[in-house]
Amino acid sequence: MIVCKFGGTSVQDAEAVRRVAGIIKARLKDKPVVVASAMGKTTNGLLQAAETAARGKRQEALDLLGKIRERHYRETQKLLAGSAQEAVLEALGTHFKELATLLKGLAILGELTPRSMDAVASFGERFSTLILTEVLRAGGIAAELMDARQCIITDDNFTRAAPLFDLTDAAVREHLLPSIKAGRVPVLQGFIGSTRNGITTTIGRGGSDYSASLVGAALDAYDIQIWTDVDGIMTTDPRMVPEARRVKVISFDEAAELAYFGARVLHPATIVPAVRKKIPVHVLNSYKPEQEGTLITDEARPCENPVKAIAYKKGITIVNITSTRMLMAYGFLRKIFETFELHKTSVDVVSTSEVSVSLTLDDISKLWDVVTELRKISEVNVDGGKAIVCCVGDNLRNIPGLAHLVFTAVQDVNVHMISQGASAINISFVIDEDRLPHAVRSLHDVFFQKLDPNIFE
Structure with a gap:
């Protein structure tokens, strides 16, 4: 069936x-x-x-x-x-x-x-x-x-x-x-x-x-x-990079990351029930039914390319939360995230220091309710017009020099936030949305000059 x-x-x-x-x-x-x-x-x-x-x-x-x-x-x-x-x-x-x-x-x-x-x-x-x-x-x-x-x-x-x-x-x-x-x-x-x-x-x-x-x-x-x-999951959005190539096979975890961070081929929650039963998922093109599309499997297959695909999410807003009163105090993060939970607002990327927290939102429908509540315990400023770029691949966290390749590719782009290490399979960063096409094209040029024929077409 x-x-x-x-x-x-x-x-x-x-x-x-x-x-x-x-x-x-x-x-x-x-x-x-x-x-x-x-x-x-x-x-x-x-x-x-x-x-x-x-x-x-x-x-x-x-x-x-x-x-x-x-x-x-x-x-x-x-x-x-x-x-x-x-x-x-x-x-x-x-x-x-x-x-x-x-x-x-x-x-x-x-x-x-x-x-x-x-x-x-x-x-x-x-x-x-x-x-x-x-x-x-x-x-x-x-x-x-x-x-x-x-x-x-x-x-x-x-x-x-x-x-x-x-x-x-x-x-x-x-x-x-x-x-x-x-x-x-x-x-x-x-x-x-x-x-x-x-x-x-x-x-x-x-x-x-x-x-x-x-x-x-x-x-x-x-x-x-x-x-x-579309022909399946691509190395990036072909509307932004016409040279994007089809990914023939990818793991559940990698596909889920891509979906969450903006790859429009799949709904972000699609993978969850399939993972529960380890059912393979095929992404296919109804206009070209003879093509094999992309196979999403339980385990990542070996690949010569460290990055399988580059996704992005536009319309991102950064919320910066600062409170010097919370230096060395416990419970600050709990109070912050309880506020987001109260207003049913999800967070994408988080970066912290001793006295400040920066995080990103793509749904700002309850933003000012959140900000009003947070200002009771901290200083808050909001910075819109941003985009998240996400490089996805198996075991990226353990590949020496990967971050150097990523940030060399975008060295002329201002990076507002970085998230690496929280997930073994992605490295994400936040930039100004108007610099997004340049960043994605530059990253694609770096990571997909030579392709593993077992994974890409």
């Missing part, structure tokens, strides 16, 4: 959906379970409509919804004919009526809560899987549309809900195994789940990868395939 997840660009229009149907048909012998994202940009459009409605612009919100409806109707009409088309259009119509009612309610209330955001955002995946299931049936595949909200059970942290693993494992097996045993192909939505009380949740933007990994782990799949619009 395998799990095949298809991202938004892989189901963005009729042509893409037909390509996906061909990929699934070619893998029927492997007993695929299909997880799909919303059509590209649909979720953004739905949330824009919801935000517009909450500002009291009822008709404008309905007009935005109308454009999304027209797109889904148009692609359905290209894909299906006769009674199959009629059935899908009718089901879509029911969904859009429900959405319109939600938007009207938001316009009256004038407020968009996280719970309401999840209710609205969930429709994108429900649209796409409805269409995809019927296209598979029309192609002779015994597909069955499932409701991910019955399978992915989460807490109630709306918009960033955390899956409850034991409950999810049991629910996935309960709802999907009978379909699989009957020879059908289950099709379910990525990104969405529900609380134990059945309230719709989402597991964070890009969470369809995570959904696929949760399903694969629960079913003990032997392969999880993440189908996207």
Whole structure:
């Protein structure tokens, strides 16, 4: 049994959906379970409509919804004919009526809560899987549309809900195994789940990868395939460095670091369920299904190149916290991180001295609440417009001279923070965002002039 997840660009229009149907048909012998994202940009459009409605612009919100409806109707009409088309259009119509009612309610209330955001955002995946299931049936595949909200059970942290693993494992097996045993192909939505009380949740933007990994782990799949619009994990972002090369094989730990530090191929949490069961993950290109992509495995393979890939994360803010009163005192760090915990704000990179702490944030939605609290115990200043650069490779911490190579490559770039040694497989540093392209290109030139053919292509 395998799990095949298809991202938004892989189901963005009729042509893409037909390509996906061909990929699934070619893998029927492997007993695929299909997880799909919303059509590209649909979720953004739905949330824009919801935000517009909450500002009291009822008709404008309905007009935005109308454009999304027209797109889904148009692609359905290209894909299906006769009674199959009629059935899908009718089901879509029911969904859009429900959405319109939600938007009207938001316009009256004038407020968009996280719970309401999840209710609205969930429709994108429900649209796409409805269409995809019927296209598979029309192609002779015994597909069955499932409701991910019955399978992915989460807490109630709306918009960033955390899956409850034991409950999810049991629910996935309960709802999907009978379909699989009957020879059908289950099709379910990525990104969405529900609380134990059945309230719709989402597991964070890009969470369809995570959904696929949760399903694969629960079913003990032997392969999880993440189908996207790139050739796999690359040595860096090819939009920034056109000479970037494909990484053929990489370890779970390395892939997780890359995902967390900005490599957009995978959702950062994707790897966790797969690691639990040691299930290999393939990152593949739905536009070039014949290519082998990138294999993510439990153990790192020997590599002549010390660095496997370079990732980056933009939009970073540094928070500098200083208190001379805390010199030689204990409990200072605890007070700092309790403040971040209180405001549910995660930290990326940390650097400390006797009297000061510098740390980075990529989510600043609660920044000023955090700063206000921290100023009760210290001086605080905030410095935005930064980026994190992260070099990832197996056992980097124990390679003599690696830091020299890294910082020689960026010797003309001001480095604000450095993190090395906390992880054996990465070295990270923070720079001004406007210097990011130069830094990444310089690092790529240093580490990928000569490539290990067993690891790179």
